[in-house]
Amino acid sequence: MKIAAIGGGVIGGGWIARFILSGYDVAVYDPHPEAQRIIAEVLANATRAWEALFQAPLPRPGRIHWAGSVAEAVREADYIQESVPERLDLKHRIIAEIEDAAPETALIGSSTSGFKPSELRQGARLPDRILVAHPFNPVYLLPVVEVVGGGEAAARACDILTAIGMKPVRIAREIDAHIGDRLLEAVWREALWLVNDGIATTEEIDDIIRFGFGLRWAQMGLFETYRIAGGEAGMRHFLGQFGPALKWPWTKLMDVPDLDDALIDRIAGQSDAQSGHHSIRELERIRDDNLVGIFHALKANDWGVGQTVRAQEDGFYARAPARAEGYPLRLHQARVAGGWVDYNGHMTEFRYLQVLGDATDAFLIHIGLDAEYRAQGRSAYTVETHIRHLAEVKAGELLTVETRLLGHDAKRFRLHHAILREDGTEAATGEHMLLHVDTDEGRTIPMPLTLLEALDRVAAQDTAPHPDHAGAGIRSVRQKEATA
Missing domain, CATH: 3.40.50.720 (NAD(P)-binding Rossmann-like Domain)
Structure with missing residues (x-):
């Protein structure tokens, strides 16, 4: 296109x-x-x-x-x-x-x-x-x-x-x-009056929005927010309780102050005092970081814009790998957030497991075990995990996971993940054993032909020897290293 x-x-x-x-x-x-x-x-x-x-x-x-x-x-x-x-x-x-x-x-x-x-x-x-x-x-x-x-x-x-x-x-x-600009215009007109009449500054108005109803609007919009405001009785109760307020002179939406030089100067001056210490590009990056954080939270809850982000991300996972050599698969990456590090400034242990688990989820989507498949009452559960921590990782680093399929049969498959730092060195490796299950009955069942064929296609790409540590426990790995 x-x-x-x-x-x-x-x-x-x-x-x-x-x-x-x-x-x-x-x-x-x-x-x-x-x-x-x-x-x-x-x-x-x-x-x-x-x-x-x-x-x-x-x-x-x-x-x-x-x-x-x-x-x-x-x-x-x-x-x-x-x-x-x-x-x-x-x-x-x-x-x-x-x-x-x-x-x-x-x-x-x-x-x-x-x-x-x-x-x-x-x-x-x-x-x-x-x-x-x-x-x-x-x-x-x-x-x-x-x-x-x-x-x-x-x-x-x-x-x-x-x-x-x-x-x-x-x-x-x-x-x-x-629609959107008509709604924004209504709020904008009222805000102009509040500044014109000396009731609030630009910063006070923005604070009320961004620390208050703006956060509600970000994930529920207007009507769903008001439905909740009606309590257990819902929207009907809300309309009955607050509907009469529409006749009260709370707003000046049918009128607007003259946007003369004096009001323009007042608004511009207040806005400069509020935000002038940041460049436009800095404000854009601050805005983007905040939106990304909100999007991640909504994605975790499968809500609102988070559903849109997840659908687009699943499309990235499902497509053919972008690497020219194609294998090992690179289906997952993660930027180490500030909240992922411990008192030493390094990524804490359970975040390694999170990255490995997310890489496994990416592999499942890649072979067709996606949300639509899981909706049929079938999934794959991790029953065994082995992690090796090899290097320290700091906040801000971009991690990429290389995934190999170590083996599979009718009901199970084993994955090997290598978490790579930006210089290509390994930060950690992990192995996951997964069983294919009927989630309604809580028991293992054979995989359908479509999944088995997808696993066969992945396995056919694996022509290199498996890593020496694959399949070994901690004790045997230590013994092997001691005799090397």
Whole structure:
């Protein structure tokens, strides 16, 4: 699939980074003289965030092809993301240039935050393929994208966007500013009044959001949060209890203060005092680190955006290994978090087991023993583990696990993992014996032919001798080393 991106600012750069890191080449046109530097910096931050977010090895990144014109960028594109400034006349001109050069089958998604598809399509030659594909910043991390403009084109666009880890939400009826920005606009208007009237500063308002309801919104949204607020009686009770408050003069949403120079200066000054000691890139990295942490927590609970991250990560695990030699398998990697180290500053013992266990889970997904398979009441349980600790590991190190299949029969298989540091040296090794089980009946059962064939394919790649320590207990390993 060939991708084109027209515009590489904050939103366009985020789109480019997400496509590139998902393994797609992107033809980019942006006349800004600093476009290449800006996009390179955004891509660097996005790469850093993805390496922290995903435990599976990332796909080989795509390449950026810098185009000298809109026509050159879109000439062979299957999907085109337009992210030029929010001026309808400019978008009309760019879309016309795209239509003059792009294949008739190409989809055109606009990052517009406010214009409707009917407005974007004015004067278009093939209007049905022009859609709103409105994301949220940072595009390379936040998966939601509002897709407006129905039909077959929207369905195709949703498939493309899902493939790069997005969460498309199709909006049935077009409306100015779509959904997300209308909600944000309501909060923004009220916040302007609170600052204008001297009730709160920008920092106080942000603190109330980020230390309060913002955390609830991050994993439950609005209505589900209010359903819980209704207690055991649910949403109906909440509406009955708090519904009358809608008639009270709590907000000024039907009015807005004049955004005159005085109010602009006040807001800008307060914002400088709040955040001016950080550069924009520093703020982006702080934001990304916080989002990655939230995503990991939600992934552990299989909730909200965590489900989207897990689905994308499982896709990474399931694909063929990226290594040219193919074996041993490299299906899992992990960045050592600060909370993983002990008082000596080294990764604590149980985290080695976590990395090894996650590598085993990656192998299970790789051979087809995934969530869909487990939903049928079958799984594989680890019944024996042997770990060797060989080197100290510090916070921030990137660990990669090499996995070998040491043997298998109808009901069991044995894995060997080597945890490698960034210089290729071994930090630890581990062996896991697993039994195939019926989870409902709690007993071992033979594996189906599909799993056995998958194991056979892996075993066929293992042509090297097994490690000397494989299958040996601690005592025998020590005896062997003592006589060496």
